[in-house]
Amino acid sequence: MNTASRDIKIVVVGAGFAGLAAAASLFQAGFQNVLILEANERIGGRVFTTKPFTENIIELGANWIHGQDGNPLYQLAKEQDLLDESTAASKIMCLPHCVTPCDYFFMEGGKQLSPDSVDQVCSLFSKLTSKAFESELKEEHRALSLGEYLDVSFAETPSGTSEDGLKIFEWCKRSECTDEAASSLYEVSASQIGYYIALEGGFFNSLGSRGYQAILDALLRALPSGIILGNTEVKRVQWNPQGIEGNGPNRAVQVICETDEIIDADHVIVTVSLGVLKKQARTMFEPALPKSKLDAIERLGFGTVDKIFLYFSERFWPEDCAGIQLLWDKGPEDKDVYSSQDEEDTWKETWYKKICGFDTVARHPTVLCGWITGREALHMETLQDSEIVDTCVRSFTGWSVPDVTQVLISRWGHDPHVLGSYTFVPHWVNGVKEHEALAAPLPFCSQDPKIKVLFAGEATHENFYTTTHGAYLSGVREAKRLINYYSD
Numbered sequence: 001m002n003t004a005s006r007d008i009k010i011v012v013v014g015a016g017f018a019g020l021a022a023a024a025s026l027f028q029a030g031f032q033n034v035l036i037l038e039a040n041e042r043i044g045g046r047v048f049t050t051k052p053f054t055e056n057i058i059e060l061g062a063n064w065i066h067g068q069d070g071n072p073l074y075q076l077a078k079e080q081d082l083l084d085e086s087t088a089a090s091k092i093m094c095l096p097h098c099v100t101p102c103d104y105f106f107m108e109g110g111k112q113l114s115p116d117s118v119d120q121v122c123s124l125f126s127k128l129t130s131k132a133f134e135s136e137l138k139e140e141h142r143a144l145s146l147g148e149y150l151d152v153s154f155a156e157t158p159s160g161t162s163e164d165g166l167k168i169f170e171w172c173k174r175s176e177c178t179d180e181a182a183s184s185l186y187e188v189s190a191s192q193i194g195y196y197i198a199l200e201g202g203f204f205n206s207l208g209s210r211g212y213q214a215i216l217d218a219l220l221r222a223l224p225s226g227i228i229l230g231n232t233e234v235k236r237v238q239w240n241p242q243g244i245e246g247n248g249p250n251r252a253v254q255v256i257c258e259t260d261e262i263i264d265a266d267h268v269i270v271t272v273s274l275g276v277l278k279k280q281a282r283t284m285f286e287p288a289l290p291k292s293k294l295d296a297i298e299r300l301g302f303g304t305v306d307k308i309f310l311y312f313s314e315r316f317w318p319e320d321c322a323g324i325q326l327l328w329d330k331g332p333e334d335k336d337v338y339s340s341q342d343e344e345d346t347w348k349e350t351w352y353k354k355i356c357g358f359d360t361v362a363r364h365p366t367v368l369c370g371w372i373t374g375r376e377a378l379h380m381e382t383l384q385d386s387e388i389v390d391t392c393v394r395s396f397t398g399w400s401v402p403d404v405t406q407v408l409i410s411r412w413g414h415d416p417h418v419l420g421s422y423t424f425v426p427h428w429v430n431g432v433k434e435h436e437a438l439a440a441p442l443p444f445c446s447q448d449p450k451i452k453v454l455f456a457g458e459a460t461h462e463n464f465y466t467t468t469h470g471a472y473l474s475g476v477r478e479a480k481r482l483i484n485y486y487s488d
């Protein structure tokens, strides 16, 4: 980088992992005029470590580091001694690929299923999903939604006709929705999921007692103080502002805040979530975004995943129990139920059936965490906490349930600065093409070779979308784009 480039003014919109990583990389490379504008008072975006109940943390957003090899956040956490590999910290959510006999599965009516019968169906489900993740689908399955592919394949197995098997299978699909952030697996592409890369080294790497906040703090230490302006929501990015009154003398872009304050910049890196782009992309940029980018914003999916934390006056589950999973006679991921409910609003009455179950929580011996996704999660977000708690404790374990004394519920779908939880590739969408279009800098045209607006954030990463490391790496990618642009 030449000396003059040090004065290049770069505005980063958003202080989540993508924005912080971009700013840190730019500083490291010698850029000194970098400013981060963050709409919230706090930094972190979808990483939100809180202490609502006791001195111990709860993660309302991201909880685990997914994978070790090639994961910069795992690397950073390891170097700074931020990981916790003890059993107390190793609480995980119950997903089909990691079910153990400590996960208690209950049917409607209170019958508890044997771990063997659960394991049999969950193992089969994991094998089937692995084929999709590893791009090993048969030709006839490639055009199906993930839900349809799983149904067709499961029906060909002996468990596919057993009543209990079908209920466990429905739970598996419901649970997989939390991973895909989809309303339903019938909305997710079976073939495109193979472009997501799961890094080696375990899905559930746990952080120590300061949680994800400790990683955010480590990134903050790499930045000079005062470069993040909190409570500063960006309203518009004018990226070709010739002739616009008030344009700074030499800067190519103007960033206009909600307060109408105008900040001139040479480059802007936009890291707002896909949810925010879906709502605001048409009004946020002037000139308007190119069609290919608007199409990508529309076509990629951005689903809602929420957590319901219930703090009980005492533990009412056996000590060895890792969580209570719920099987319905006809659950929302049953194909017939899904198809019939799709036409009407009846699913609202049974929104709670979308909850997969309640898992125990690290460092909180009397807390359970329920996971819920999709349209049911969005509906749940509109209800009062008390109504949600009342519905949740209508337990069918047969155990008597003590009082819930405190509650914490995420409402990511209604958070105006996120508007959802993470990205998925819907059925019939070419994920790689759309992720690429979303990540492409502006302008596209060769007549104006100066890069003005760049895009980062988990949704822009074609292999690691949905994850914190995907967000981080996308920020580094866009910083490198500018570093290369100015390299002599």
Ligand SMILES: Cc1cc2nc3c(=O)[nH]c(=O)nc-3n(C[C@H](O)[C@H](O)[C@H](O)COP(=O)(O)OP(=O)(O)OC[C@H]3O[C@@H](n4cnc5c(N)ncnc54)[C@H](O)[C@@H]3O)c2cc1C
Pocket: 013, 014, 015, 016, 017, 018, 019, 037, 038, 039, 040, 043, 044, 045, 046, 047, 060, 061, 062, 063, 064, 065, 066, 232, 233, 234, 235, 271, 272, 273, 276, 305, 306, 307, 410, 412, 417, 418, 420, 421, 422, 456, 457, 458, 459, 465, 466, 467, 468, 469, 471
């Ligand atoms: C419930 C839940 C659980 C998750 N669990 C995991 C997990 O275990 N592991 C994992 O790897 N990932 C997990 N994720 C996903 C992970 O949290 C995200 O992929 C990642 O944090 C996204 O980072 P980002 O920087 O791309 O976006 P964000 O974190 O959304 O950051 C964008 C920032 O932009 C700000 N902003 C928005 N609009 C404006 C505006 N107009 N002006 C200024 N600022 C604005 C926002 O306030 C936000 O701070 C989870 C997410 C959720 C919601």
